[in-house]
Amino acid sequence: MAEKKKIETREQFDELAKKESFLxxxxxxxxxxxxxxxxxxxxxxxxxxxxxxxxxxxxxxxxLSNYVAETYNIKHESPQAILFKNGEPVWNTSHWKITSDSLSTALKS
Structure with missing residues (x-):
């Protein structure tokens, strides 16, 4: 199982943004x-x-939540899932649309 990593700062987010992709x-x-x-x-x-x-x-x-919303022009919602590839958001969804299946599908596309 992947590690659930909790982040709270822009610096932690920026480190993640350097990865090829992250959720x-x-x-x-x-x-x-x-x-x-x-x-x-x-x-x-x-x-x-x-x-x-x-x-x-x-x-x-x-x-941090506001930073992500403002920087990437993605309206803040909670709960919200955002998939980043090469430092840019390529998919997002919120509320009841966040399911294990929807996350899996987003990864494949």
């Missing part, structure tokens, strides 16, 4: 929909141990 999850600690999406993310990780991935807790990393 970022924006997660709310208080939202039941976000909790369900995070469980789907964890399920996805069980089958994709080789993916570079990280998550941020919106309540604990609001500046």
């Amino acid at each position: 970022l999850i924006k997660h709310s600690l208080t939202c039941p929909v976000s909790g369900a999406a995070f469980e789907e993310y964890e399920s996805f990780l069980e089958d994709h141990g080789d993916i570079n991935t990280a998550y941020l807790a919106v309540q604990e990393a609001r500046p």
